[in-house]
Structure formats: C-alpha cells, structure tokens
Amino acid sequence: MAATEPLHPSPYPASPYLVALPVPWNAGRHAARVLLATDGNERSDGAVRVAVDRALATGALLEVLTVVQTEPVLSPESGFFDERATLIRRTALRQVVEEQLARVLGEHDPISISVLEGSPAYTISRIAVERHPAMVVVGLGRHHMSNRLFSEETALQLARISRVPILAVPASVRETPRYAVVAVDFSDLSTRAAQSAVEAVADTGRVDLVHVLPFAADGGAKEAHLTYQAWAAIRLTALRAELVVPAGVDVCEVTLHGDPAATLLEYATRVGATLVATGTHGRGFISRAMLGSVTTKLLRGASCALLTVPRDPLPALARQPDDRKDTRAGDTPLSWSALLNDFTKRNAGRRTILEIDDLEIGAQAQEYNYPLLGVSYSDRDGRLDLMLGDPTANGRHLARMMRSIVAVDVLSDAQGRDTALRIQSGASQLLLTFAP
Secondary structure, eight states, X not given: OOOOOOSSOOSSOOOSSOOOXXXXXXXXXXXXXXXXXXXSSGGGHHHHHHHHHHHHHHTOEXXXXXXXXXXXXXXXXXXXXXXXXXXXXXXXXXXXXXXXXXXXXXXXXXXXXXXXXXXXXXXXXXXXXXXXXXXXXXXXXXXXXXXXXTBHHHHHHXXXXXXXXXXXXXXXXXXXXXXXXXXXXXXXXXXXXXXXXXXXXXXXXXXXXXXXXXXXXXXXXXXXXXXXXXXXXXXXXHHHHHSOOOTTOEEEXXXXXXXXXXXXXXXXXXXXXXXEEEEEOOOSHXXXXXXXXXXXXXXXXXXXXXXXEESSOOGGGGOSOOSOOOEEEESSHHHHHXXXXXXXXXXXXXXXXXXXXXXXXXXXXXXXXXXXXXXXXXXXXXXXXXXXXXXXXXXXEEEEEEOSEEEEEEEXXXXXXXXEEEEEETTEEEEEEEOO
C-alpha cells in the first residue's frame, strides 16, 4: 500500500512505528499514520473531515482504505466467478471515494486510496495490524438493514477485533473533537482510553474523566456508598496525575450516579462534548460479541464521535517506557518461536478455553477444559502448531495448525502469570485463555 507524503511536515523524526504518543522530553507528539476507512457515502463525510484534521494537526501520513464487500458475481457464460465484474466494482468504488474527497475537501493534495475486497471489519483490522496507524477513523451512520457497510455495525465489529483505537465519527461532525468525556472504571484500560482522549482532542481542548457510581441506597448501604464516592474522587485525581497532558488541554474530574452508558451519554449531551472515549474490555470472542453493554450502548446511542481503545493494543502502542509490562509480544516471526516455547514451559498442563473466530465467514469455534500440551512456531515453513489434551495416550487430544501468522501476543496479570495467548492469522483469530 503506497503512502502519501505528510500533509504537514512534522517537527519530530520519523518513527518506524509512527505512534501518536506524547514525546516525553517536550510534551509534543510524534508523527502518526492515520487510516481513514470509508465507502464514499455521506455517512462517512464526518470521518473524512476529522481524519484530515488529525493528519494536519500531527503531521501524519493519511491513508484512505475502502473495501468492496465480498460477493459471488457469476458470469452468465461460464457460471464461474466473474473477475471482470469484480474489477468494475472496485473501480466504481474508488471513483465514489474520490468524488467524496473532492466533495468534502474541495481542492486537496493527492491522498493514497487502497481498494481491497473482503469483509469490511476484518479487512480494516488486518490492514491496521500491517500498517500500525495511531488510529482508524470510520463513519458512524445510523443502522439500516439494507446498507450496513460502514454503519454502526461495522464500527461495533471493529471495536471487537481491532488492535488500534477506533474513532467512529457521525456524518454531521465538521472538525476535530475539542471536548471529550472519558468513561473511567479505574482499570489500566480506562487509563489508556483517557490518554488516547487527551491525544485526540485539539491542542486547546478539554477532557472530563467521568466515573459513574450506582444510585445510593438507604441505611448502612448509603454510608458505604459515600465512602466509595470519596474513594472514587481520590482515584480520579490520581488518574489525572498519571496522564501526559499538553499545556493547552484542560482535564477535569467528574463523578455521576446512574446507569453507566445512559448517564455518560446524557452528560456528554448536556455539556456539549464532541467525543466520548471508552475501553473495550471483552477479551474472549463471546464477551466481545456481547461487548457489554456499555460500549455497544455508547456506539448505538452516541450523537458525537466515539473513541474505543482496545484491551490488547499493537506492541507499537506500548513502546514508551512502562513498568507494568502486562503484554509480551513477538514483533517478528523470528521471535515467535522463543516466545511460544517459553509460554509452553510456563503453562503446560493448565486447563484452557480455546476460541477461534473466522472473521471472513463469521464462524466461531470453542473448546473447553483441554490441558495445554504445547504450542510452537516453525520459522522454516511459517507454521504454528497448538496441541491440547490429556497427557495419557488414550486421553482426549486436540491439535490446531495455523499459517500466515500476523501477530502473536501473550497477556499476563499484575503478578506476571500468563492469562491469555492471542494469535492472528489470515482470516482468523485464536484466543487461548486459562480456566479458573
């Protein structure tokens, strides 16, 4: 995929990872790569404006991606897939996107446009893994069964599988968000969402750190609630102190009461916020499919832009000094073999929950309670083997073989104990967690 020159020269040297994180010594920002995903429809006009604004503000490389939905197109003469018809559809979609850029931006510098074919959410996620953008910007249109391509359903699917932040923007938005509301639950993920929100607002913006408490009850429960409210206020102050905040950005602490999603949306509307930021907690495919509740309700109810931050970001997003080290990732195929061998030594015999999701066809598979025998990667033929089962010859056994590996990550808890193995390959993702 070709990249354009920066829309605005960056004062900072180029990074091989191009991550929009604060530069520690001067509170500035690295140049970033911004990936705009659009289908040329008016629903994504707001996404175009915001993506261009972010590129100008950070000296970023702006890349545009559009996806032709995979459909079997049959030739009447041959009865086979008609490659010519697919080429016509790709050419037509590129023209629609070019017309959108001209309509929204007027005269503008050339921007690279890549036209790919496949499932929109999976294809966008895959390209994001390859390109390491600081964020992916998509349109947030209201859902219509007849036209889902870049509606809120695509944004939801991206929030479930993406390893970079997703900024979903309604069509009516005309500039970079300047006022953000962050959903805070005091997890490391909400800290990451807060920092991402600080990075996403304009340099003279405002960020409200909002924690929603349950309604107070009577009697002793009310006293406990007041104690919790005081504790939450202290934690909000501590969170604010952790953030790296440019001089022109104001950060405020807010506690509210009620249902988290509804209360956040009501507050954002009342104060005129233009961005809501949240983390996506789901780690298993089932929990991501439900995506709780809060993120799903926010995506479906927000009238402003919504920034979702993944639980397990790309390694590039964690390359600043960090003492927590909750993720170990293999950056290259040469490192995967040692990473997986060490993982096997630490975890052989632990009972597992295996989840596999084929994002191209939507198929899911789950296996429960098989002990881990081993997992290995061959540099020679690019093959990953996962072996589960009982240690006895007559016991249950299960083997999985994967190729075209894109990413391998090991997640650990605060005590350094492994909690999950995540593998992305081709059109599927595998997640191995450990049973209690």
